[in-house]
Amino acid sequence: MTKVNTVLGTIPAEELGLVAIHEHIGYGMPGSELDSKWWKTPEQAYEETVPKLRTFHENGGGTFVDATGICNGRDIDYYKSLSRKTGVNIVACTGFVGGDTALPHFARATVDYLARVFIHEITVGIGDTGSKAGIIKVGVSRGGRMTELDKRIYRAAARAAVVTGVPVLTHLAIDPEPAIAIFREEGLPLDRVLFGHADDGLNAASTPSEMIMGEGGRIGFDTFGYETELPDPPFWARPRKDRMDHFIDLVGKGYLDQLLVSADANCSPLGWPGVKGHTVNYIFEVLIPDMRTNGIGDAQLKAIFEENPADFLAIQA
């Protein structure tokens, strides 16, 4: 039986249910926790977060994958209490959102050291929480090209993925050639990698999604809901119809099994106001109905939200 690490323990992949593959309990830039302007009491954080996760659960959501890196506000004991309160499985990650969010302690580390950190967090646990990471996060720093540090983190992640069988999830899928080369050199099959943010308004045009899927990788349409229709859209927003047309085009070309979908929302943002009006529940409130209107049927929805994520998250023994 295939297994997945959640913050409350290892469960069969068959029990994940509907999965939101790239979300955040709370995401902030490293150091935002030191800025007193943004401090929240535990009560405020719970008040912002618990209703969203309860609604997710009531809507039929089973599993919430928290793609927050080591330095961006990851808080495992808090996730455990949220999972207990709401019944939602939470998968936590090891790794970093990008080289540019790795604090100096990690930024100066060797590939070998970073790989050992990731492997420890996956196989032994994250600190003294007793929880094991279920995915490895990596990413491309701001600037559109992979930096030397990004590449070091990707290589460490690839080694950890090969040793542990846990998959890799990327922030951004631009400049994928060096990433693909590293994964190949380290012997990691590309179906163990979800190349994320292939759909956002800033990067979609320069992301070679079909090339990546042609090489065997998976593609994340994981910023659904960050759309220009919002009252105050962020710079990475995209018109709703554009994104859906792009998605439907790829489904029509036969890529359904390589596509993963999410909303990349923050339950309770850290050090920034977040994007008003956007939550993980966009998946139920807008996205699934919109997909149905565009001809996506029950079997395809099951593939997108249950089968593909279970296949991806399942630890390869």
Ligand SMILES: [Zn+2]
């Ligand atoms: Zn994210």
